[in-house]
Each structure stands twice: as structure tokens, then as C-alpha cells.
Amino acid sequence: MIVSKRITIRRDKVKSEQLLEHIQKHFKDTIDGDVLRFAIIGTNGATLDVDISVRVEDSAQKAKKRGGRRAHD
Amino acid sequence: MHMTKQFIVAHIIPTGVKADIGGYVGDATPATNMIAAIADKVISHPNVVNGVVLNLAKKNVLYVEGYSLDMFFKGEVELKEVERNRIGVVLDKGIEEEGYNLAMNTVNALRTVGGVEVVCLLKTKKEVLTRAVKTKSHSFVGEIAHEEVLIDTCRSAIKKGAQALAISLAIQIHMQDLKAYFAGKGANPYGGAEAIISHLVSAEFGLPAAHAPLLSKYEIYKETHSGTVDPRAAAEAIGPAYLGCVLRGLDRAPRLVVGGCGDVRVADVDAVVLPYTCMGGVPALAAQKWKIPIIAVKENTTVMKATPEVLKMKNVIVAENYWEVGGILAAMKEGIDPRELRRPVKKLAIK
Numbered sequence: 173m174i175v176s177k178r179i180t181i182r183r184d185k186v187k188s189e190q191l192l193e194h195i196q197k198h199f200k201d202t203i204d205g206d207v208l209r210f211a212i213i214g215t216n217g218a219t220l221d222v223d224i225s226v227r228v229e230d231s232a233q234k235a236k237k238r239g240g241r242r243a244h245d
Numbered sequence: 246m247h248m249t250k251q252f253i254v255a256h257i258i259p260t261g262v263k264a265d266i267g268g269y270v271g272d273a274t275p276a277t278n279m280i281a282a283i284a285d286k287v288i289s290h291p292n293v294v295n296g297v298v299l300n301l302a303k304k305n306v307l308y309v310e311g312y313s314l315d316m317f318f319k320g321e322v323e324l325k326e327v328e329r330n331r332i333g334v335v336l337d338k339g340i341e342e343e344g345y346n347l348a349m350n351t352v353n354a355l356r357t358v359g360g361v362e363v364v365c366l367l368k369t370k371k372e373v374l375t376r377a378v379k380t381k382s383h384s385f386v387g388e389i390a391h392e393e394v395l396i397d398t399c400r401s402a403i404k405k406g407a408q409a410l411a412i413s414l415a416i417q418i419h420m421q422d423l424k425a426y427f428a429g430k431g432a433n434p435y436g437g438a439e440a441i442i443s444h445l446v447s448a449e450f451g452l453p454a455a456h457a458p459l460l461s462k463y464e465i466y467k468e469t470h471s472g473t474v475d476p477r478a479a480a481e482a483i484g485p486a487y488l489g490c491v492l493r494g495l496d497r498a499p500r501l502v503v504g505g506c507g508d509v510r511v512a513d514v515d516a517v518v519l520p521y522t523c524m525g526g527v528p529a530l531a532a533q534k535w536k537i538p539i540i541a542v543k544e545n546t547t548v549m550k551a552t553p554e555v556l557k558m559k560n561v562i563v564a565e566n567y568w569e570v571g572g573i574l575a576a577m578k579e580g581i582d583p584r585e586l587r588r589p590v591k592k593l594a595i596k
Contacts, residue, residue, distance in 0.1 A: 174441055176378050176386035188558045192319075192530035208312065208444040211259060212525025213382055214550030222525070225386055225441050227448075 173230050174208065180219040195222070204228060251285035252578045253509060255318075255517045257528045260292040260311070261385035261436030262547040264520055266567070268433060269426075269477035271296020271490065276567045278303050280518065283574045286509065288324070290314050291443070291455040291494060292436065297480040298351065298489030307509070308494040310454050312444035313501055318531035322451075323507020324499040331364045332495050333407025334488070335398045336459055337414040339372040343462040348413055351486040361496045365405040369398045375442060376417040377434045383548045387416070387438025389445070396449055409453040409495040410446055413488055416458055420467065427482070429475035432548065453498035457487030516540055516577060518570055524558055525551030533558055540564050540573055 186194040199207045205228035212220045256277050258267030267273030273293045281287045281303040290311050294302040302308070307324060309317065316322045336348055348366075355361040374390035389395075399410055418434040425431030439456040446454040460468065465485055474482045499509070517532045521541040524530075532539050537560075541553055544566040553561040562583060564570045576583040584591065 174387070174389040174392055174445065176380075176388055176437075176441070178380065188530075188533040188556060189536075190534070191556070192527065192534055195530070206448070208448060209386075209440060210526075211523070211549070212551045212556065213380075213384070214525075215555045220525075223380060223384070223386055225388075225444070227392065227445065 174225055174227050176223065176225045178213075178221060178223050180216070181222055182219050183215070195220075199224075251513065252283070252515050253286045253288065253513050254280050254284040254574060255288040255514055255528060256280050256293060257290065257314070257517060257519050257523075257526070258293050258545070259520075259523050259526055259547070259549070260440045261432050262523065262549050263383065263432035264523075264545055264547045266545045267293050268547070269475065270433075270480045271299055271301070272477040274301050276570075277306055279567060279571055280574060281305050283571060283578060284515075288314070288317070288509065288514070291491065292440070294494065295455070295457075295487075295490040298354075298484065298486040299480055300490035300493035302494070304497075308453070308455075308498040310443045310447045310498075311440055312447040313451075313453070315527035316501065318511055318528045320511050320531075320535075322501040322503055323505070324509040325502045325507045326499050326509075327497065329362065329496055330409040330453060330498060330500075331362050331406050332409045332411055332492060333364055333399070333402030333405060334366045334411045334413065334492075335395065335402055336366065336368045337373050338369045340415050340459060341462040343465055344415075344460050347465065347486060348459060348488055351488040352492065354486075355489055355492040359493060359496070361492045363492070364407050365402050367398050367402055369394045373414050374417075375414050375438050377419075377422070377438045379422065379434075382550070383432060385422075385432050385434050385437035387441040389438075389441060392445055395442070395446070399446055399450060403450065403452070407452075408500070409498055410450070411488060411491045411495055412442055412446060412454060412456045413459040414442055414456065415461065423467065424471075427471050427474040427478050429477070451501050453495050453500065455491040455495055455498075457491045458485070460485050511535060511537075516574060518542065520545040520547050520549075521563065522547045522549040522552055524553050524556050524561075525549065529558075533560065536560060538562060538577070540570055542567060542570060
């Protein structure tokens with residue numbers, strides 16, 4: 173499934189030229205799933221407010237991948 | 246053979262953020278075509294030029310879906326121009342006959358009038374279940390419950406020869422959001438979800454893709470019986486045949502390639518034009534990385550607050566409106582520093 177949420181990311185005084193890598197590293201380190209789309213919507217002090225849409229596996233998809241069965245199957 | 250350097254501009258207006266220009270249906274097309282009159286090529290995306298059944302973008306406007314655009318700006322893919330693409334159309338399951346009739350008639354109109362090649366028209370095995378989600382800042386994003394169903398159907402379309410994918414899903418929205426949008430008081434409620442759908446398909450298959458809402462009988466009625474709507478949404482009110490602009494755009498959409506065999510690379514981009522408050526997406530952030538000048542258009546207001554100042558960006562030229570964008574781009578194309586056209590002249594000092 174794909175879910176959307178708002179997160180905050182500390183800027184850590186990163187320059188604008190490195191901001192894309194900084195955000196992508198944050199996703200890699202903290203987000204469980206593939207980030208399909210994101211946008212910084214603004215800032216709040218030293219943090220960035222970011223809207224993200226993430227593709228995550230739900231329990232049924234995980235079970236299917238493992239070859240398992242859901243309780244009601 | 247010596248090739249003259251082409252002047253290439255990207256024109257980006259994010260979806261679902263209530264952009265004053267480009268936040269409706271194809272209402273950024275005149276601005277895009279103005280840029281295309283100056284530039285040799287304009288790289289843009291569906292939200293900018295999709296006008297329901299209309300897509301009036303000039304021929305030198307390259308129609309690139311958002312996720313692919315992000316990959317292009319990251320330097321992960323190049324754009325290969327084509328004469329045409331064979332298009333597969335994928336429709337959601339679960340709406341009334343009227344919605345499918347409208348979709349089918351639109352596809353056939355684009356085939357018979359536009360000469361577009363459609364290789365298949367497939368319906369998903371079950372409902373994909375997509376819904377629009379309104380954020381705290383009144384922009385719209387989207388969520389999908391059964392994306393694997395969409396992926397499976399797209400895979401079938403590719404097996405049938407599709408080189409580009411036109412997706413049309415039912416998107417659950419609140420009717421008061423549609424009413425506010427038609428009154429010019431709210432963002433396009435379909436926009437954010439549409440972006441997620443096309444991003445998903447592009448990410449999965451690496452093919453040109455775009456989305457058009459598949460409307461229920463009730464939505465068709467509401468859209469065509471809304472009275473005189475905001476002029477920027479008028480193309481919807483005269484008939485919601487959304488697949489038309491998508492098929493026209495995908496017909497010649499560039500393909501994504503790697504390994505130096507593309508016609509356009511990110512290093513070829515001379516400027517990126519964006520709304521002043523939308524500096525927080527991949528195109529603007531990548532432009533900072535590659536040191537591509539950004540032209541930030543103030544008059545194109547949105548509900549976003551990611552300005553060049555709050556993000557401490559460099560290499561940004563602020564334009565009050567698209568008239569100024571035209572002048573700035575004309576100067577850049579001629580190799581003139583746009584700042585030299587203004588007064589006072591900045592004084593230099595020997596240090």
C-alpha cells in the first residue's frame with residue numbers, strides 16, 4: 173500500500189547543494205519502505221517539514237511474499 | 246559534425262498545491278508555450294499542460310512524468326525523444342458504465358482524430374482503492390490500498406506492446422473539496438493522488454506514464470452541472486474526458502534511457518522555472534546540486550512555504566511574474582547576465 177505523512181528532518185546546517193543527499197540519507201536511515209514522492213513544504217526553526225508518500229508492504233503482502241497464508245484465507 | 250548548444254529550460258509546477266498558475270487543468274500551458282517560444286526545448290510534466298481533453302503544448306515541450314523527472318534531475322536517467330509511443334490504457338475496476346463509456350469514447354476520439362496508437366485497454370482485476378488526502382497546509386496528497394493490482398495490470402499492458410502507460414483510476418474525494426476547487430478556493434483534490442499513481446508506475450517500469458481521473462456517474466454529473474466555474478477549471482466543466490490530454494502527451498513523451506544514449510541530460514538544462522514557494526522538491530534541490538539557475542516566480546502563489554530564502558538557496562533569480570520570466574530567459578539564451586538589465590549596477594571592488 174501507499175501511505176502519505178508529514179515528517180520533520182533536522183537540517184543540521186547542511187548547505188543547499190547537499191540538501192537532496194541529506195534528505196535521501198534520512199529516508200534511507202529512518203523510513204521503512206520506498207519513498208515515491210516528497211516535498212519540503214516549509215521550515216520550522218532548524219527543521220524541515222516534509223510531506224512524503226511511501227510504498228510499504230502491509231501484513232498481507234508480507235505474508236504472500238513469505239509464501240504464508242492469512243488467517244482467513 | 247558541430248552541434249550548436251541548445252537552450253533547454255525545465256518548467257515545473259507541483260501538483261495539488263493550489264498553484265495560481267498550473268493548479269487547475271492545463272492553465273499553465275500558455276506560460277509553458279511562451280517559454281517554449283524562447284527555449285529550444287522545454288522539459289515539463291503532465292500537471293503543467295494536461296487540460297482534460299486538451300493538450301495544447303508546443304511540439305518542443307517534452308512531457309515527462311514526475312518520478313521520471315526526479316530521476317532525470319538526479320542524473321540517473323536521460324531523455325530519448327521519439328516520434329511516437331504505443332500506449333496501453335489501464336482502467337480501474339468498480340465504477341458505473343457511464344465512466345467506462347466516457348473513457349472509451351475519449352480513447353477512440355484520440356485514435357480517430359489524433360492518430361494516437363492505443364494497443365490495449367485493460368481493466369484491473371479488482372478496485373485499486375485510491376483516495377485523496379488533504380494535508381494540514383491544504384495541499385493534497387494521495388494513498389493507495391491495492392497498488393499491486395495496478396502493477397499487475399500495467400505488466401499485462403506492457404506484454405501487449407505498450408511503450409507508455411495511460412492510467413485512469415477512481416479517486417475518492419470529498420465533494421466539498423471539488424466545490425471549493427471549482428470556485429477557485431481550494432487545491433485540485435485529485436492532483437496529489439494522481440501524482441502518486443504515476444510515480445508508482447514510473448518507478449516500477451521506467452516507462453512514460455500519466456494519470457487521468459476515472460469518474461463515477463455522480464462525479465460526471467457534478468462536474469458538468471457546476472454552473473460557470475473558475476475559468477481555469479472550465480475545461481473540466483465542459484466535459485471530463487481526462488484521458489484525452491494524457492494520450493496526447495504520452496504519444497510523443499520521451500523515453501528514459503541510461504548510458505549516454507539520450508538526447509537530453511540534466512547537464513544540458515540551462516534553467517529551471519518554478520513557483521517561488523516550491524523550492525522543496527527534487528528538481529529545485531537537484532538544480533542547487535548541479536548549479537543550474539532557478540527562476541522563482543512570485544506571482545504563481547501556492548499553499549507551500551518552501552521559499553529560496555527559508556531554504557537558504559543560491560543561484561536563484563526571483564521573477565515577479567511570467568512576463569519577467571520571458572525577459573530573463575531571453576537574456577540567458579543570448580548569453581547576457583540578466584542582472585545587467587537592471588539598475589543599479591552592482592559595484593565590483595578589487596580586494
